[in-house]
Amino acid sequence: MVSFRARLVLLFAGLAGGALAISMVAVSLATSSQSERTVERELEVSQRVFIEVINARGAQLLQAAEVLINDFAFREAVATRDQATIISALINHGERIGTDLMVLQSPNGEEIAATHEPSSLPALAQLTQRLGTSTLVNVDGQMFQLVTVAVRSPDLSAWATLGFQLDDALATSLRRLTGAEVSFVVTSTGRVLASSLAPADQDWLQQAMLLPSEPYQRALQQRDWANRTLPLRQTELVPAGDSEVNILFSIDYAEATAEFALLRQQYIGIAIATLLMALVFASVAARRINQPVARLTNAAERLRKGDYNEPVAVTGDYEFVQLAETFDAMRSAVSEREKHIVYQVEHDLLTGLPNRTSLQKLIRSLLERQQPATFVILNIVRFREINDRLGQRIGDQLLKLVAQRLKSFQADDNSIARLAGDEFVLVLRGQRRAEREVLIDRLQEEFQHPYSIDKSRYPLQCRLGIVQLPEHGDNFDTLVRRAQMCSSAAKLQQLSVVEYEPGMDEQHMRRLRILQALPNAVTEQNLQLHYQPKIAAADGRVIGAEALLRWRDDGIGVVRPDEFIPLAEQTGEITPITAWVIQAALDQLQLWQEQGFDFVMAINLSAVNLQEPELVESIQQQLKRRHIDPSKVTFEVTESALMVEPELAIAKLAELRALGVKISIDDYGTGYSSLAQLKRLPVDELKIDRSFVQDLAISDIDLTIVASTLRLARDMGLTTVAEGVEDEQAWQLLRDKNCDVLQGFYFSRPLAAAQFDKWLKEYLRAHK
Template identity: 40%
Template sequence: MFGAALLAVAVGTTVKSGQAAAQDDLDNRLHTVSSLTAAELGEYFDRARSIELLLADSATFRAFEPDGAPGSHHLTGAAEVPLVLDPAAKEAAEAMAYLEELYLDRISEACLIDANGHELARVVRGIVAPPEELSHEEASASFFAPTMQLPAGRVHQALPYVSPDTGLWVISNTTPMVGASGQPWGLVHFEVALESFRPQVTDAQHNISIVDVGTGRVVLDSSRPLDPTPAEDADFGRPISAQMRTLLAADTSPDPTTIDGQRRSFAPVPTTEDNANRWVVVVSAPAVGGSWWASMGPAPVAMALAAVALLVFAALNLRASHRRLRAASLTDELTGLPNRRLLTDRLDRALAFGTRKGLTSAVLLIDLDRFKEVNDTLGHDYGDDLLRSVAARLTAAFRTSDTVARLGGDEFAVLLPEVADQPAAIEQAERCLALLREPFVVQGFNLGVDASIGVALCPHHGCAADEVMRAADVAMYEAKADRRGVLVYERSLDGHSPSRLALLGELRQALQDDQLVLYYQPKVDVTLGRVTGAEALVRWQHPERGLVPPGDFIPVAEGSGLILPLTMYTLEAAVAQAKAWLDAGQAIQVAVNLSPRCLVEPTIPDQVRQLLHRHGLPARLLRLELTESTVMADPERALGALMELRNLGVAISIDDFGTGYSSMSYLKRLPVDELKIDRSFVMDMLAEGHDAVLVRSSIDLGHNLGLAVVAEGVEDEETLTALRALGCDVVQGYHLARPMPASAFTDWVVSRVPIAVAGSVTVEGAPPAR
């Protein structure tokens, strides 16, 4: 009996400790979810404020300033409504419509309002309002008076209200338009539907709420939709409990607390100046149960029996936990499909069985094309929903004896343990491709999906799982590169073929034998016509093949680990050339592209420092260029590396701007001083309206962040003239000069004579294109 009592006490102590640990674990999970959600919402406030100030700084809106330049609109107090929309008002509305595209699924209405409360232009869900629908009573709106009292550069973010234009619960962002007199002559205003924040408060395991501390009301709740058709004078949200209101009034970030049987964690949303919203994210889940002995009788026998029962329960629960953990280790968390580990296990068994029975098995490796565009454009919530829809469609399309798996990212695989022959496997793959090309409906959007499918068969392409998977992978990447849809593996496609290995060996030898040369393309100041620097571009002077372009050997270097030595070789040659120019009396800044692999290499800053010291080159004459995607792949690590490089005095550029996805908060934090607009937008800006808007917006964004702006791909005089009118700082392209060897570049700089022709810069004496 004494032993049983000791057992009961021991088990009780263990259970109590386990409950304390479980509560700590629950608190940590709730804190993580609440903190991340609050950070995402804080990112919205920060980004909305930045976009509002960027929009207000547009010359398009300054055309309405009463004290503006000749030809601008002189406003009066009269509420006159023109029969047709003024061209300037139309341009302003189009600019706001483009703002909606930039902030997709967020902005539901945007407008420009004068100091008398008259709307000058309005856009609702991308549709420009006709003149007769423009309001002249906006001065009574809740956001109007607080905004008109603000100085320039401040943004008022209003409490939730029902929008008279969209009929939705919204919050708004409004900033004054201040004229030359220093007085606001109007304001720019846009509304954001509260339902657009629902992706941030969606979590299958927890209930997430946004609470406004000032009003004591729930802004948004993951378990309750907002009223879709509220009255304009409706009370917003339900009030929080008195206990929670008291708790938040004392501290907007209290420790996790149990309220009404729910464990709750609180995280204040980072706010900005003039924001009427004081939001706190509240994440809740059922609290951990009380002490087990509270309901037990005092009898020792009962305690012993309870202890034994708990031990049995613990053993069963442990066994069930092991089963759940094993299942979790074999399945994909997002889609519930088998993961790579389970697929490999089933493939091993299918191949072993097929070899004994003389059967043919096949693997279809599927990679979704342009899936990143869905994440970048609509957000990761849409991307996750799309992946789940793809998983469901694939599962329904194949037999129960087949295995549909998700390998990670946007990559899926199908194991066909028994197929008749290769044509039958191709038929299955083409049927799968046709199914994926049918539109998917994701949160109200019709999304088109394409895919690339690699096919490998056993025993034709291998009899081991890793051999078959590698063969399917090679075929898939070749199908993606050639846009062939479905492709069966052939030995000639193998990326590790003798020819590729030979090229890799030759590249290593080229680095040792100095076969790589640098070409330089000038960067020219738009206003002054002077050379501001040069971009270094590597070429391979192959002893047998001649001049090999970078597209033929850079991918080989990226995939083999040679990219770091290749980058250091390029840096060494570029720094040496910049020092030679400096010694000759020409201080020319040289720019070198930095690979994503190099940016995360911890020794890069120190290697660059040693390189500059060895050649005696001032750090300001070296510029490193990296793309948006390079930074966003690992923002925190990239920020640390760039800060070290910037502290050395090295200049930093964001290259190919507009083709990736930048977080506004990271773009502000990066220690860059130059932004390069991608050539694809510059080359088509005169023919494509959206490209022109993007170029103009990028120039405005760069200047508002204090950055110089470079336009690549300038191919003609008309584009150069347009860029000058938009205020671009520096240009680069074939219209000025093609990339050339260092000696030709030196001659070009010395002999060129910039001449102003009709307000533009032309170049005389440039060497022939190479």
């Protein structure tokens, strides 16, 4: 394979030889073409210079004419036809600017004063069409540049025409400016009106102009002249209709192209010298070029492989050194850009923590080494609500502050990352369970301290989902999914920490299927109400029923209320579900009333329902439409629901109570309400939770709690309901403690409407 250096030598020699071979033809063609273009350009420049000179003289002539017509004495003389004053003014102005022609005509064209006969000029109408503009005209065989202006005092008094003669002297001065001979020729007769040519040349030109076109061109070639003809009719310098005069620009071709002939000779010598020098210096140049190029090639190969560490150094000519420095600067810039891009790819731009990509690499590395670790997902409680209410700016600042606190947990064995949104991840390595629990407790304790932004304090809470690797997953996606599942379970169960246990996947998948089916539960008529009777404790009468929601889905099967109600509250589907429950329960209550049963219907409301603006109005309309006495309807609300938005809940319950319906606190004793809170609630009824009633006959503590609750309710004027009554002994104890209403499996489990009607008939027959 031929080396680069040898190829360079061959290239130089070939280029020099090829240049010599084609230089003669190239130079000949180029100089011939260039000489023709140069001659043509000189003629064109001569034409432009001529026009500019004529325009400049026209401007001078126009300025002189305006000075004349603006002279007050002259205008008065014209108005009064003072011949002596007119002639004196014309002579004075003419001598001042050296005009050769001056004519003053009346508005109808009659001569007032003139150096030439007005009849020899173009018609007055033609001159006035070009008022204030210079014009070239043939006057009695002589060329003049004229300007015609109006004399007003103040109406039109006369037309003044001033002119310069275009003679041989002017043509000669133009030749000195343009470098070309200038001639004014009458086309029909060939007569030369003025020219910079010698008299003999003028005679030859006059004869040649009479020849036809082709002989005329041959005559010019034989004389070695290059001509350019400018007909006056093609310019703006001639009145309309005058097409007799051409302006001829002439150049001696040999004289104009003499420099190109010399250039051709010089170029031939240079080409031969270049060939000889190329052969001498080709080898030296090839060696000097090859060395730095080889170094740059090696550097480029290193960059291609991703090696940005070794600097690019080249010695030699300045150009190669400069190229090497530029190449090295590019290496540094590419290296920095790549580091920056990698950082952005692997880090969260808001908090500066490693992101999902970086976390995925870490987990993959731990799994490959089978290194045990704890994977913790941290969710900020109700962060979306904070972000919506306070704005994204506050939300972003809170996330930054959370990230700063989490960084204090970062160590050699711990890693922190932001997964997405309000989800952060801690990876704890090489720690025993006790140490891990201490660290998690410290993390939760850290969140108990409020965050300060703009002198405002924001308390935050977190929920943790924990998985262990490698036993809880062999890939990143599985670990994340299970940790998120634990975090969601912590939210549902109102816990701070939930750790993954085998079998939770099935529960999680079931929740996902429930979430997917919830939106269609109402429209597909999969919901059903069951009714559990309420019994008067004193005499065992059936005084009403509680409407309890049941759901059976074809794909999922039976779904318990404690499974789907919390999910419905989270997704907002509880609103249409509750609306359906209220409608169906009131329809059943209306039916029972029409059948003669004076029942009270108890209906459950959730925390989300208490935040609905249209809830009270909707219930009022439904009661009116069915003609149901509001006092026959009781809405049950759990203590925990009241604690979500206490003020809003109390206000909404007060509105409901104002309609005449009853309000009941469900599961009393299991929530967090205090006696002071209970005092503020607009309620009519307390419902004792089944957990205190089921073991009432064998537990003195439960009996004490129930007895004190019943006394409290009686002192506050509230009706009491005990649920979970499973036997007659519990009934007797509750009746002795003055409980008002009983509810439980001892009387009946919740039944569908048709089964409830059947049970009611049997119960009434048995208790006649």
